[in-house]
Structures are given as structure tokens and as C-alpha cells.
Amino acid sequence: MIPLLGLVGGVLVGLLWGPDVPLFLQPYLPIAVIAALDAVFGAVRAVLDGIFNDKVFVISFLANVVVAAFIVFLGDQLGVGAQLSTGVVVVLGVRIFSNVASIRRHLFGA
Amino acid sequence: MTPDPRRHEAPAPPTSRPGRRPDESMTLLISILERPLDPGYATAADRREAAGLPRSTGTRTVTVLVATIVTGLLLSLGALALRRPSTSVQKARAELISQVESRRSAVDRQSAQLHTLQNQVDSLQAEALTAGQGDQAKQRLAVLGLAAGADAVTGQGIRLVIDDAPGSDAGSADGNPRTQAKSEDGKVLSKDLQVVVNGLWQAGAEAIAINGQRLTSQSAIRFAGEAILVNFRPLTRPYTISAIGGSSALQSAFAETDAGSYLRALQDNYGIRASMGGVKSLTLPAAASLTVRSAKVPRPTGPATPSSTPRSSTTTSESSP
Numbered sequence: 001m002i003p004l005l006g007l008v009g010g011v012l013v014g015l016l017w018g019p020d021v022p023l024f025l026q027p028y029l030p031i032a033v034i035a036a037l038d039a040v041f042g043a044v045r046a047v048l049d050g051i052f053n054d055k056v057f058v059i060s061f062l063a064n065v066v067v068a069a070f071i072v073f074l075g076d077q078l079g080v081g082a083q084l085s086t087g088v089v090v091v092l093g094v095r096i097f098s099n100v101a102s103i104r105r106h107l108f109g110a
Numbered sequence: 111m112t113p114d115p116r117r118h119e120a121p122a123p124p125t126s127r128p129g130r131r132p133d134e135s136m137t138l139l140i141s142i143l144e145r146p147l148d149p150g151y152a153t154a155a156d157r158r159e160a161a162g163l164p165r166s167t168g169t170r171t172v173t174v175l176v177a178t179i180v181t182g183l184l185l186s187l188g189a190l191a192l193r194r195p196s197t198s199v200q201k202a203r204a205e206l207i208s209q210v211e212s213r214r215s216a217v218d219r220q221s222a223q224l225h226t227l228q229n230q231v232d233s234l235q236a237e238a239l240t241a242g243q244g245d246q247a248k249q250r251l252a253v254l255g256l257a258a259g260a261d262a263v264t265g266q267g268i269r270l271v272i273d274d275a276p277g278s279d280a281g282s283a284d285g286n287p288r289t290q291a292k293s294e295d296g297k298v299l300s301k302d303l304q305v306v307v308n309g310l311w312q313a314g315a316e317a318i319a320i321n322g323q324r325l326t327s328q329s330a331i332r333f334a335g336e337a338i339l340v341n342f343r344p345l346t347r348p349y350t351i352s353a354i355g356g357s358s359a360l361q362s363a364f365a366e367t368d369a370g371s372y373l374r375a376l377q378d379n380y381g382i383r384a385s386m387g388g389v390k391s392l393t394l395p396a397a398a399s400l401t402v403r404s405a406k407v408p409r410p411t412g413p414a415t416p417s418s419t420p421r422s423s424t425t426t427s428e429s430s431p
Contacts, residue, residue: 003169003178010182014190021191033188036181042148049147051155052166054173060148061177065184099147 003043027076028069031088035064038092041099048106068092221398228396232261256317259326259397263317265354267392268361272298272306272373273348275381295380298349300333302376303340306351307331309369313360315353317394321345324397341398348383357388 021029039061046052068088075084133140155165239248255261275296307325310318318325323340325331330339337344353360364370364386376382 002171002175006175006178007182007185010179010184011186012182013179014183014186018190019187021187026191029188029191033185036184040178040181042151045147046151047166047169049151050166051151052169053151053154053158054167054169054171054177056148056150056154058173058177060150061181098144102147 007040027081028072031068031072031085032065034089034092034096035068036061038096038099039064041096041103045099045102045106048103064092224398257327258400259317259324259329260400262394262396263354264391264393265316266357267315267352267354267389268357268364268386269389269392270306270310270351270353270384270386271348272302272351273383274298275383296382298338298347298382300331300338302372302382303338303349303351304331305369305372309364309367309372310351310353310355310360312367312369313355313363315355315360317354319352319394321350322395324394326397326400328400329397343398352389352392352394354392354394361386361388 039057042060043052043057046057071088072081072085075081078084158167159165235251236248239251252261256263303320307318307320320331320340323329323343323345325340329341332339334344337346338349339345373384377384
């Protein structure tokens with residue numbers, strides 16, 4: 001319940017407050033969003049597995065976002081930003097999909 | 111594999127020898143596909159179990175609340191910031207549309223104003239002419255105003271409707287250049303209208319309008335892209351040419367001119383549709399824009415008439431557009 005409330009609250013704050021994201025942060029935003037989604041789905045799966053740990057969740061969340069942003073930044077500096085972004089999206093996307101598949105098995109038994 | 115918390119791992123294929131997998135060299139793909147969950151969860155759970163605590167911390171902690179709030183914020187911020195480009199395009203579009211509309215309404219307003227001002231000028235002119243020794247000048251003004259297209263005209267006349275050849279639209283729609291070239295043949299060109307209008311002047315028409323655009327000595331009939339412009343206004347087909355004059359005399363005289371035979375040739379060779387008919391009472395509007403190019407004060411007639419001279423100076427004997 002609390003995580004759901006937190007998510008909804010965060011979304012509401014974002015929608016109502018709606019601060020402008022600084023321009024230099026904008027390229028990292030899509031990657032950061034996907035990394036955050038990955039952390040969230042991983043956490044949901046850990047809850048269902050019965051091994052959820054809040055510290056691990058926070059750290060994996062922060063680390064995912066920071067590392068993903070750093071990879072994109074590095075790619076931009078090397079001139080392969082788009083390709084590295086694609087790589088990050090593919091890896092995180094695969095992880096999200098298999099985590100969601102596992103959540104689905106937990107919830108629906110199929 | 112019994113106490114392993116990672117029990118969701120796919121078991122190794124049964125054909126492989128124990129401890130060694132055939133796809134061992136692809137560790138990156140294996141770890142992505144088979145261990146999507148952060149291994150940190152499992153080790154943390156193991157540690158807590160060893161310390162005698164329940165394996166999971168549960169989700170009712172402040173840390174979780176804060177982290178989920180941050181996640182939600184990130185999600186909505188991302189959605190807002192990344193959707194903005196499309197909204198800015200829409201905003202620019204809406205702004206352009208509103209600009210077009212406001213300019214258009216400004217044009218409408220100003221032409222209405224022009225109309226009232228023209229009426230004022232006309233009434234003042236009439237006043238000035240009646241005050242002075244105006245009869246001759248008034249007559250002259252009426253004739254010149256008619257010829258210049260400064261006044262609306264009503265009278266007997268003919269109406270000539272010219273339209274593209276049937277099917278010329280269907281040909282151009284498929285975008286095939288060959289059919290397009292064919293369909294171009296059936297289109298009314300600005301030159302056709304020029305020839306026909308000149309023929310009508312030649313046949314003795316007193317005033318001519320195309321689709322409600324009064325022709326003056328300064329009117330141009332020309333092409334801009336696909337459209338025919340008259341007085342710089344684009345016209346849409348069919349093109350209705352209204353001419354004031356004795357209707358039967360005008361029709362027969364027009365048929366004898368070069369333009370008459372030109373129009374017949376257009377009909378016969380290109381399938382352009384044209385129909386002519388006499389009309390009992392036609393009303394042609396005044397020309398939208400008449401500008402004074404040159405004016406002079408007439409010497410002998412005195413101070414009462416100068417207002418009439420600018421109007422007459424727009425008239426020339428040249429009647430072809």
C-alpha cells in the first residue's frame with residue numbers, strides 16, 4: 001500500500017509542481033526513466049519472492065539511474081550516444097520483460 | 111539447487127554435463143535473460159536470515175515511501191519533459207492558424223471600412239458636383255466610373271461559364287505524371303480567360319467581372335501555381351464571366367471575334383466546357399482596389415470639381431486586362 005501511495009504521490013507532485021528539467025539533463029531523462037522502471041519491477045518481483053529489502057531497492061534504484069545516465073554521457077562524449085542509449089534500453093528492457101514475466105507467474109500462476 | 115533463493119532460474123538443459131553449459135561463452139546474455147532480478151536482494155535476504163530476521167524487510171518503511179515518491183516524480187517528469195516537443199509543434203501551429211485568422215478578419219474589416227469610405231467619397235463627390243456647375247462633369251464622371259470599374263453596374267448582359275474538361279481532376283489525382291500531362295490539356299488556363307475577356311471587350315462589353323472580380327484597366331489575369339488570379343485573388347473553377355452589354359448583340363459579336371473561334375477550338379480540341387447565356391439583369395460589383403496613379407487640377411472649371419479628377423485619371427482608353 002505504502003509504495004503505491006508513494007508512486008501516486010510522486011506522480012501527482014510531478015504533474016502539479018511540474019518543474020522544468022534543465023536542458024543539459026534532458027538527454028538522460030528517458031534512460032533514467034527506464035532504469036527507474038527496471039528498479040521498480042525488480043522490487044515488485046522481490047516482494048513477491050519474499051526477499052524484498054528496502055536498502056537494496058533504494059541502492060539499486062539510484063545506481064541504475066546514475067549508471068545509465070553516466071553511460072549515455074560517456075556515449076555522448078565519444079560520439080556514440082545514440083548507440084549506447086539503445087544498448088542501455090535493450091538491456092534494461094530485457095530485464096523489465098523477464099521480471100514482469102516472473103511477476104505474472106507469481107500472480108496468475110501461468 | 112535446493113535452498114537457492116534464485117529458484118526462478120531456468121534449469122540447465124538436461125543434455126549438458128553437470129557444471130558446464132553449452133552456452134557458457136555467452137555469460138552476458140545468460141545473466142541478462144536468466145537472472146533479471148538484482149542478486150543483491152538474494153544476498154541481503156540470506157544475510158538477514160543468518161541474523162535471525164525475516165527474509166524480507168517488508169514494504170512499510172520510510173525508505174520505500176521516499177524511494178517510490180522519487181520514482182513517481184521521475185516518471186511524471188520524464189513524461190512531461192519528453193512530450194513537450196510535440197506540444198510545442200502544436201502550439202506553433204495553433205499560433206500560425208490564429209495569426210492567419212486574425213489577419214483575415216483584419217482584411218475583412220478594412221475592406222468593409224474601404225467600402226464605407228468609398229461611399230462617403232461618392233456622396234461628397236455628388237454633393238460637390240451639384241453645388242458647382244456639375245452637370246457635364248457628373249455625366250463624364252458616370253461614364254468614366256463605369257469604364258474604370260469604380261462603380262457597381264447593373265444591366266442587361268451575358269453570362270459565360272467556362273470549366274475544365276470533364277475528368278481532368280480524376281487524372282491529376284493519381285499523381286502519375288503522364289496522366290497529369292494529359293489532364294493539363296483539359297484545364298482552363300489564364301491565357302484562355304485573357305483571350306475570352308479581350309474578345310468580350312472587342313465585342314462591345316461595357317463591364318466585365320470574373321467570379322465577382324470586376325475587371326478594370328489595371329486588372330491582371332495570371333497564373334500562380336495551379337490557380338488563376340484575377341485582381342490578385344485566386345479563383346476556383348468554374349469560371350463565370352459576366353459581361354454587361356446588349357445580350358444578343360454581344361453574343362453574336364463575340365462569336366465573330368477571334369476569341370469566339372478560340373473558345374470553340376478549346377471546346378472541340380480539349381473538351382473544355384463553356385456555356386453562354388443572356389441575362390436580363392446582371393449586377394457587377396465595383397472593383398475592390400482603385401488607386402490614384404496621377405491627378406491634376408483642371409484649369410478652367412474652377413474649384414468645385416477637383417475631387418472628380420483623381421477618379422477619372424484611373425481610366426484609360428486601354429480596355430484589355
